[in-house]
Amino acid sequence: FCRNSITWLRSRTKLGMAVPFDDNINFHKVVAVGVAVGVAIHAICHLTCDFPRLLHASDEAYAPLAKNFGERRPPNYWWFVKGKEGWTGLVMVILMAIAxxxxxPWFRRNKVKLPKALKRLTGFNAFWYSHHLFVIVYALLLVHGWFLYLSKKWYQKTTWMYLAVPIILYACERLIRAFRAGYETVEILKVAVYPGNVLALQVTKPQGFKYTSGQYIFVNCADVSPFEW
Incomplete structure (x- = not known):
């Protein structure tokens, strides 16, 4: 999503020696797997360690935690799930799993043979829109990180601090893209499909345009989707 930043970092810094900016899709996949592993470890630790220890703790062991969980000990797992910390975490996992x-590839490229009624749930559009569920996930993560069991003071709830930078960066990227989209209009001069199913577009050159390595173009086909670029 932050292609302007990636282009700047690749061309103006030496980070490209360590970060595979030119292979950003595979890098994105590696990050996604890392997130999945982190989520799994986080959830497993809660479900198999933290919650059972609280549910089965002796009165003496539970006493110091009563101020955080209440004088009456949580009776079962459902107590944790129905709380803000629980349902936000569960919904985040479900949304990330959908994305x-x-x-x-077998869903994104419609390789899975599904009934006609379910066919619309796959394909590139489904992939594109489901990936934008990250907006809801980020919002839920803020809630999840605010209603903590043990940390009650605002400066101890640091989730928003870690999210502030990527959210601001992404917002700036979207503003730059919106500004550039209305800066100057170009005309399509030629469209051709070459061997290998390669689509070529020839457009007019904007006034003052200067090509530099690493540039890219967003193309929108409104008949397919007004939001997909």
Missing amino acids: FILAQ
């Missing part, structure tokens, strides 16, 4: 599944 992860629909991003797989």
Whole structure:
């Protein structure tokens, strides 16, 4: 999503020696797998360690935690799930799982044979829109990180600090893209499909345009989707 930043970092810094900016799709996949592993470890630790220890703790062991979980000990797992910390975490996992599944090649490229009624749930559009569920995930993550069991003071709730930079960066990227989209209009001069199913577009050159390595172009086909670029 942050292609302006990636282009700048690749061309103006030496980070490209360590970060594979030119292979950003595979790098994105590696990050996604890392997120999945982190989420799994986080959830497993809660479900198999933290919650059972609280549910089965002796009165003496539970006493110091009563101020965080209440004088009455949580009776079962449902107590944790129905709380803000629980349901936000569960919904985040479900949304990320949907995005992860629909991003797989067999769904994204319509290779899975599904009934006609379910066919619309796959394909590139499904992949594209499901990936934008990250907006909801980020919002839920803020809630999840605010209603903590043990940390009650605002400066101890640091989730928003880690999200502030990527959110601001992404917002700036979208503003730059919106500004550039209305800066100057170009005309399509020629469209051709070459061997290998390669689509070529020839457009007019904007006034003052200067090509530099690493540039790219967003193309929108409104008949397919007004939001997909």
